[in-house]
Amino acid sequence: RHMFSLCGHTAKITGICFGDEKTLLTCSGDRTIRKWDIQRSGACTKTTMCWSNCTDLATGGGGVITSSHYDGGLRFWDTRTVNNVEELKGAHTQAVTSVCFSEC
Numbered sequence: 001r002h003m004f005s006l007c008g009h010t011a012k013i014t015g016i017c018f019g020d021e022k023t024l025l026t027c028s029g030d031r032t033i034r035k036w037d038i039q040r041s042g043a044c045t046k047t048t049m050c051w052s053n054c055t056d057l058a059t060g061g062g063g064v065i066t067s068s069h070y071d072g073g074l075r076f077w078d079t080r081t082v083n084n085v086e087e088l089k090g091a092h093t094q095a096v097t098s099v100c101f102s103e104c
Contacts, residue, residue: 010033017065019079027054027067030090035082042060046090050075060101068096 011029019025022039031053035046050070059065064085067075072093076086 005035006034006042007043008044008047010055014053014055017057018061019059019065023079025057025065025079025082027057029053033057033067033077033082046082048077048084056094056098058099058101066099066101068099070095072096074099079089 008052009030011026013026013028013029024038027033033048033049034044037045038041052069054067056068063079065079066078072087074091078085
């Protein structure tokens with residue numbers, strides 16, 4: 001059953017992950033990460049601008065998500081506020097196209 005549509009990005013959505021049981025996070029070629037209320041309305045509750053096109057998102061637990069970017073960087077965000085808490089500039093010399101966490 002279709003509950004609602006998430007509308008707001010102006011370019012292709014390139015990544016999606018759960019922030020918690022109530023929120024979904026998406027990233028896009030429009031250089032934004034958006035936080036959505038999926039428990040009630042599906043409304044966008046926060047839009048955060050990125051420095052580079054975002055290619056993927058991953059939840060790492062502990063209230064942190066990681067985003068990968070065309071500029072070769074990796075950025076870490078607080079899932080509650082969607083504020084940037086850490087950045088690895090130039091982690092790669094070319095675009096980082098995906099990101100995931102591993103239980104090592």
